[in-house]
Amino acid sequence: MSRRPLPYPELILYNGKIRTFANQNPSCEALACSGSRIVATGKSDDVRRFAGPETRMIDLQGRTAIPGLTDTHVHLSEKGTAEMELVDCRDFYVEVHSVADILQRLANAAATAPRGSWLIAHGSPMQDFRIADHRFPDKHDLDRVCPDNPVTISFGAHVTIANSLALAAAKITRDTPDPAGGHIKHDSQTGEPTGELHERAQLIVKKVAPEFNYLQLKDGIVFALNQCLERGVTTVHDIVRYAEPVRAYQEIYKEGRMHARVSILPRVIESMIESKSLTELGLITGFGNEWLRIGGVKMSIDGGITGRNACFHEPYENDEHNHGIIRIQQDELNHTVQVCHDAGLRCCVHAIGDKAFDMALDAYENAIEHSPRKDHRHRIEHMGNWLATPKLMQRMVRSGIVAIPNIAFAYYIGDAILDCVGERRLTKAFPFRTLLKNNVIIAGGSDSPGYWPVDPLRDIACAASRKMRWGEVWIPEERITVAEAFAMHTTTAAWVGFEERDKGTLEVGKLADIVVLADDPFAIEPEKIKDLKVELTLVGGEIKYQA
Structure with missing residues (x-):
């Protein structure tokens, strides 16, 4: 049994199959947490002896616990509010099988939208490959169902379709040149823009479309972090491209609404943030605390x-x-x-x-x-x-x-x-x-x-x-192997985040970021791991999600 001196632990998990992912002692039956850290691991009877009158006891009843999972590449702050606010035309989320289905969802949104207000929608990447028409809608399709509203619909991060009103608002015409690093698709017969914009060309219309307000941004981040917890994710590396998400994360942390940990990766090209903004302040990778820190910089x-x-x-x-x-x-x-x-x-x-x-x-x-x-x-x-x-x-x-x-x-x-x-x-x-x-x-x-x-x-x-x-x-x-696949989201991910001393395994001294699963992922067919129910997610020894 491993332990460090303590008065009483705040929490003990016992009677479980705890996979620590540590090289030594890869499994145990129980662990104790205090002050956000793991303070003891071992057999249930041994660890339970440390309990005090106010220690919370959780009987795992044979269930499996693993270290909290990390996703090292997300666009959470930019997409969290979108999950709540945008017209959803994604075939990976909703029943959309054709261009007509997309148009119907847009028409439904337009029916209740004020005349002249923007409608912003999102589809799934490469959706043109999967839907019956094998194409994206174009501006003419969008114009038919939304003649009185500027409309944009993005299909992933790299393609956006705009209707005529949106193109006009962005001043995109047949004579508009492709921006560096972007492409405006034109009709081969008429030379007119079709509404399809690639890469940096998307920014032309995004600059004139309304953005979410700051409170919506904050609520979207909280919403998205809570969704992460539902799948056992306790840390994300989030790519940001302007100052507001960075400020929002800090305020959410101070407000006590940050329930998962974040390493921020500021984008320093094609961004409102420049590399000199960080270098002139002398900020380096790792600046921050256990909840919010700078993880590096991003460029594409x-x-x-x-x-x-x-x-x-x-x-x-x-x-x-x-x-x-x-x-x-x-x-x-x-x-x-x-x-x-x-x-x-x-x-x-x-x-x-x-x-x-x-x-x-x-x-x-x-x-x-x-x-x-x-x-x-x-x-x-x-x-x-x-x-x-x-x-x-x-x-x-x-x-x-x-x-x-x-x-x-x-x-x-x-x-x-x-x-x-x-x-x-x-x-x-x-x-x-x-x-x-x-x-x-x-x-x-x-x-x-x-x-x-x-x-x-x-x-x-x-x-x-x-x-x-x-x-x-x-x-x-x-x-x-299953162990190698888990390492990509635990031990290796912690090292990639410069956090191997704090995360990745369930060992004494490390953060008590723990996921309780309904079954043992090492005892079932690998393809069934995706269907595992997450029953508890703990961050710093506190329950942040419970099924």
């Missing part, structure tokens, strides 16, 4: 796969002129990475296509060569989804770069990605077994919410079983 080299904008050396299938979009040129990328690296800020660089992978590694290698620093823990977001060549993996390991793959992409839209990228490039898609074999460090990030819910249990099930939502067992030789 290429577009998203869901908008067919990720940048590859070879073109997309059946689109020989489309290699994707570069949003940051190499010189700007090198400079920004160098400045942040020198300032003690960990970089998290979005790169989805193989050309972007090379650019990211070039920038990292340049920075490390000029200013060697061993424990930087720089990341490439989305690396590990595909095209992990031996040369690329060697470069990753040599420079100590962490990969943040997104198995949720495979689970939800792998079939659509196959259609646009082609089987040859996806022969070894989501090659987690290969990555681990080659000593590449991988941690799990969902890119949620908005696309799909934050749910590491779903992602763990997928990584260990390779069973996809669209029905196929995809590349089964790249399965990893």
Whole structure:
């Protein structure tokens, strides 16, 4: 039994199967918590002896407890309010099977909206692949059902469709040039914009559309964090692009409404926040406390796969002129990475296509060569989804770069990605077994919410079983073990967050972030892990969610 001296613990969990995920003593029957930390672990009878008159006792009745889960890549503050306020046309959430279904939901919203007010909706990424029409709606479709309201509908983070009133408000015409790093789609016959906007072109219309007010933003963050707790998530790494979410998080914490922990990743290009805002203040990765801290900085080299904008050396299938979009040129990328690296800020660089992978590694290698620093823990977001060549993996390991793959992409839209990228490039898609074999460090990030819910249990099930939502067992030789899949959201995720001394395992001295499951994930078929019920989520030894 492990323990540290204490008067009385505030909470004891006993009579359970507690999987600590620690190398020594990987399981125990009971643990005690005091002052937000674990103070004892061991057999039930031994730990229960520490109970005092006010100690809360929870009989696990044989249920399994595990460390709190971490999602290392979310857009929670930006999407939390959207979950509450936007017109929902996402086929992963609601019954939408055609363009007509989308239009009906918009028409229903327009029926109760004041004339001239904006309607803002969201669909799912690559929804054009799955619906019966095999296309997105265009401005003419939106105009028919919403003639009196400006309308935009985003399909993931990389494609937005606007109707004529919204285009007019943004002053987008047939003569509007593509912005750097973006694309305005035009009708091949008339030259008029179709309403489809990619990457930075979306910002033109977003600048004139109304934003949520500050109170809505705060309530949306609280709502989204509470949704995380329902799936056992106690820590997220949240990407932010302007000051209000940063302030909102601080106020929510002071108000006592922050029930999960957050590492903020400020975006420093295509953002209202610049890298010098952080460097001139002298802020470094880890600034903050156990609840809210700076986890690094974010920047995006290429577009998203869901908008067919990720940048590859070879073109997309059946689109020989489309290699994707570069949003940051190499010189700007090198400079920004160098400045942040020198300032003690960990970089998290979005790169989805193989050309972007090379650019990211070039920038990292340049920075490390000029200013060697061993424990930087720089990341490439989305690396590990595909095209992990031996040369690329060697470069990753040599420079100590962490990969943040997104198995949720495979689970939800792998079939659509196959259609646009082609089987040859996806022969070894989501090659987690290969990555681990080659000593590449991988941690799990969902890119949620908005696309799909934050749910590491779903992602763990997928990584260990390779069973996809669209029905196929995809590349089964790249399965990893259940333990390896959990590590991506516990022990490895804690290390990636510079928090391995506080999180990732249930050991004495660490934070009492604990999840109680209805069944043992190591005793069931891996694909069933996604269906496990979370019965309790504790953060700092306090119950923050109870089913």
